[in-house]
Amino acid sequence: MSKTKEDKVFRKKFNSIPDFTFGKEIASVFDDMLHRSVPFYDEVQRMICEMADDFSKDGTNVYDLGCSTCTTLLNLDSAIKSRVKLIGIDSSQDMIKKGKQKLVKNNVSKEWELICSNLNHGVQITNASAVVMSLTLQFIRPLYREDIIRNILSGLNDQGCLIVFEKVLGESSVFNRLFIKYYYDMKKRKGYSEMEISQKREALENVLIPYRLEENKQLFLRSGFRHFDVFFKWYNFCGMIAIK
């Protein structure tokens, strides 16, 4: 795999900070950005894939919504033993382009398809045994979240699962403040400066809208999922699984 470029997007001083978008500049450094900005990224990927493997059935589809550069699809390809088709959906052409290069270069063994589509306009899921949303639901406008979760539920086969990994708010403002402080400390340990952290925070302000864990849980149960559990929690990050 080609070496990922270092993320320096917010290293320069901006006069006015533009809203965060998943364009060419972000796509080119995205893998480095995720590894330095998401706690336990590799372990959570491994967990997502081992769970997806257990729910996967021959002849079904496994979706990754907000697939970005296809890291998860590549990991799913190695982890899933059933004969499934892997389908990645993302609204960013630049991410899809990068992801496609990665899948081709790594000789993905399973059938696969990448679709450039905006989830805010709905999503068509069919014959799915597992659906993954890793750090994606948080970017869906709240107005559309319930519709998307209901779409996913209706496209999942019985006993199929939805695996969601998200940034979350603390259940109270005290914990929220603390968790964010620990998170920024982690980013400093990974080499980001105070200025990079604060400029990125501002860029994400109206774009990444986290819910509390409890709000996410209620969203899944209200939409009709029968079982829900948390498989990962680190301060303001949470991995959740729901079963139809």
Ligand SMILES: C[S@@+](CC[C@H](N)C(=O)[O-])C[C@H]1O[C@@H](n2cnc3c(N)ncnc32)[C@H](O)[C@@H]1O
């Ligand atoms: C943080 S990244 C996901 C990271 C990736 N799933 C992983 O774990 O490696 C969020 C992705 O969601 C995509 N995205 C954001 N809003 C979207 C929308 N409305 N429809 C489709 N994709 C969207 C972005 O283009 C971006 O690639």
